[in-house]
Amino acid sequence: MSEEKFDAIVIGAGMAGNAAAYTMASRGLKVLQLERGEYPGSKNVQGAIMYANMLEKIIPDFRDDAPLERHLVEQRFWMMDDTSHVGIQYRSDDFNESRPERYTIIRAQFDRWFSRKVRAAGATVLCETTATELAHEGGKVIGVRTDRTGDIILADTVVLAEGANGLLGTRAGLRQTPTPESVALAVKEIHFLPEDVIDQRFGLHGNEGCVIEAAGTISRGMAGLAFLYTNKESISLGIGCLVSDFAATCESPYELLEAFKNHPSIKHLIAGTEVKEYAAHLIPEGGYKAIPALFGDGWVVVGDAAQLNNAVHREGSNLAMTSGRIAGEAIFDVKSRGGRMTKKNLALYKTMLDESFVIKDLKKYKDMPALLHTNSRNFFMTYPKLMSEASKNFMRVDGTPKIENERATTAAFIKARSRLGLVSDAVRLAFAWR
Amino acid sequence: MTVAATKLRVEDKLFQNRYLVDPGRPHITVRPHEHPSANLRALTRICPAKCYELNDKGQVEIAADGCMECGTCRVLCEASGEVVWNYPRGGFGVLFKFG
Numbered sequence: 377m378s379e380e381k382f383d384a385i386v387i388g389a390g391m392a393g394n395a396a397a398y399t400m401a402s403r404g405l406k407v408l409q410l411e412r413g414e415y416p417g418s419k420n421v422q423g424a425i426m427y428a429n430m431l432e433k434i435i436p437d438f439r440d441d442a443p444l445e446r447h448l449v450e451q452r453f454w455m456m457d458d459t460s461h462v463g464i465q466y467r468s469d470d471f472n473e474s475r476p477e478r479y480t481i482i483r484a485q486f487d488r489w490f491s492r493k494v495r496a497a498g499a500t501v502l503c504e505t506t507a508t509e510l511a512h513e514g515g516k517v518i519g520v521r522t523d524r525t526g527d528i529i530l531a532d533t534v535v536l537a538e539g540a541n542g543l544l545g546t547r548a549g550l551r552q553t554p555t556p557e558s559v560a561l562a563v564k565e566i567h568f569l570p571e572d573v574i575d576q577r578f579g580l581h582g583n584e585g586c587v588i589e590a591a592g593t594i595s596r597g598m599a600g601l602a603f604l605y606t607n608k609e610s611i612s613l614g615i616g617c618l619v620s621d622f623a624a625t626c627e628s629p630y631e632l633l634e635a636f637k638n639h640p641s642i643k644h645l646i647a648g649t650e651v652k653e654y655a656a657h658l659i660p661e662g663g664y665k666a667i668p669a670l671f672g673d674g675w676v677v678v679g680d681a682a683q684l685n686n687a688v689h690r691e692g693s694n695l696a697m698t699s700g701r702i703a704g705e706a707i708f709d710v711k712s713r714g715g716r717m718t719k720k721n722l723a724l725y726k727t728m729l730d731e732s733f734v735i736k737d738l739k740k741y742k743d744m745p746a747l748l749h750t751n752s753r754n755f756f757m758t759y760p761k762l763m764s765e766a767s768k769n770f771m772r773v774d775g776t777p778k779i780e781n782e783r784a785t786t787a788a789f790i791k792a793r794s795r796l797g798l799v800s801d802a803v804r805l806a807f808a809w810r
Numbered sequence: 811m812t813v814a815a816t817k818l819r820v821e822d823k824l825f826q827n828r829y830l831v832d833p834g835r836p837h838i839t840v841r842p843h844e845h846p847s848a849n850l851r852a853l854t855r856i857c858p859a860k861c862y863e864l865n866d867k868g869q870v871e872i873a874a875d876g877c878m879e880c881g882t883c884r885v886l887c888e889a890s891g892e893v894v895w896n897y898p899r900g901g902f903g904v905l906f907k908f909g
């Protein structure tokens with residue numbers, strides 16, 4: 377057993393782990409961070425939209441040197457059927473502010489930058505090191521073992537920031553392995569294009585960016601979502617659906633991705649690109665009801681590992697950063713009062729998290745996962761088709777009297793879902809959204 | 811559209827990626843079995859790296875070289891013991907340049 381003992385060991389150098397390690401190290405705690413990848417970010421996948429406010433709370437002047445791609449001025453939501461889409465589009469020049477609130481990023485670059493800040497703050501960061509086991513003594517976590525040596529590295533607290541598929545905490549019985557119903561599998565590609573071509577295709581200038589989120593028949597009746605985000609000189613695009621739905625339908629994720637890329641609404645946007653990477657990752661989708669115990673004697677869990685992910689708004693990195701920061705602040709608080717890292721004292725982390733947007737947002741949508749999952753065919757197949765049918769009826773000028781088009785639209789909705797079905801879907805959606 | 815999609819080879823996609831393979835130390839193994847369960851069989855379709863395949867005897871095999879460590883097969887088949895799942899040793903496995 378090595379002699380050195382840390383105030384905290386942080387497992388993982390993703391969004392949550394870096395936030396926690398930075399918060400503690402910059403307050404003078406002795407922090408060791410372990411990352412299994414060759415460099416921070418080498419195992420991580422994200423769309424990726426990064427929310428400035430949550431990073432500002434950790435590193436206020438991040439805009440000076442963080443690798444940011446584009447700030448977002450436009451968002452499109454598309455409901456897609458096989459050949460068309462109905463969309464909502466919001467664009468505002470107000471987003472061209474001096475401190476924009478959302479940026480696209482590339483995780484492998486961003487995580488390395490964040491990790492440099494963590495090191496500069498004084499933490500010891502060990503990459504290419506997988507933590508293999510939590511060490512216990514009398515029911516208390518006292519450190520970890522790694523695949524480097526068999527020795528236990530001791531610490532007062534272990535911060536589990538190991539991401540959606542975290543093995544350590546589940547193996548130690550601190551929380552459940554994610555169920556197929558509570559995680560989505562997303563596949564993603566990055567496509568390179570000259571900057572000016574992206575500007576032209578999406579109507580952008582300078583560092584402006586545009587994002588498209590799309591649902592509909594592209595997920596073939598599964599609960600899922602696709603996305604297309606503009607980076608400086610590349611486009612990230614992908615699609616994700618619940619693992620339970622994939623297992624039930626045996627749809628293949630790369631075929632879905634190919635079909636999305638070949639959809640007439642998407643194809644021209646990525647024509648002539650050079651694909652440089654294909655990635656896959658899980659996204660926690662269980663929401664509030666899937667959040668496990670967040671703390672115990674000698675440990676806390678943050679970010680995706682704790683299912684702190686808002687699937688409705690496609691936010692995860694900001695919840696990860698915020699939970700990591702709050703965990704770091706709570707540990708520092710206990711430490712500076714001379715307290716031990718007991719379950720009782722670490723409950724402060726949960727109290728502080730409950731007060732933040734993280735838990736408040738997840739609570740707001742606590743019924744959403746169940747609704748979307750039990751109703752996925754209607755929400756992801758029937759309605760997009762009907763919406764597109766309705767739009768087509770509305771747009772076509774072919775000599776059919778308008779009243780007949782309108783009746784056809786209404787009839788199609790009722791035929792597909794029945795009056796009662798429509799009302800019940802609307803009511804359930806309204807309640808889950810409340 | 812569908813024709814193009816089914817013709818697609820995942821191998822070509824994975825070719826873009828960087829891996830550091832740890833020879834002789836597969837991080838995922840499939841437990842020997844007579845007949846694969848529905849979930850195990852599903853993996854031959856839904857593993858995003860197409861690591862799982864059905865052999866001529868109707869059993870599911872894995873070649874984990876192209877694995878992107880997503881964890882889907884763990885979530886589906888670890889509890890039943892059909893799949894034994896670990897991370898590769900530190901530094902090995904997939905190395906995303908962009909992520």
Ligand SMILES: Cc1cc2nc3c(=O)[nH]c(=O)nc-3n(C[C@H](O)[C@H](O)[C@H](O)COP(=O)(O)OP(=O)(O)OC[C@H]3O[C@@H](n4cnc5c(N)ncnc54)[C@H](O)[C@@H]3O)c2cc1C
Nearest residue numbers: 388390391392412422423425507539657679680692693696
């Ligand atoms: C396709 C996709 C698109 C997304 N888009 C968005 C988006 O646009 N905006 C957004 O806010 N969120 C998005 N998310 C969610 C976001 O990526 C996650 O919520 C966020 O990355 C969670 O951060 P984390 O630190 O908890 O986990 P991760 O970022 O996954 O980090 C976990 C880290 O722990 C390391 N690790 C794990 N186990 C060990 C171990 N035993 N030893 C050592 N190291 C270990 C891993 O290598 C990794 O570096 C997206 C996710 C996906 C998959």
Ligand code: SF4
Nearest residue numbers: 857877878880881883
């Ligand atoms: S972890 Fe993901 S990519 Fe690797 S074998 Fe399992 S399902 Fe396939």
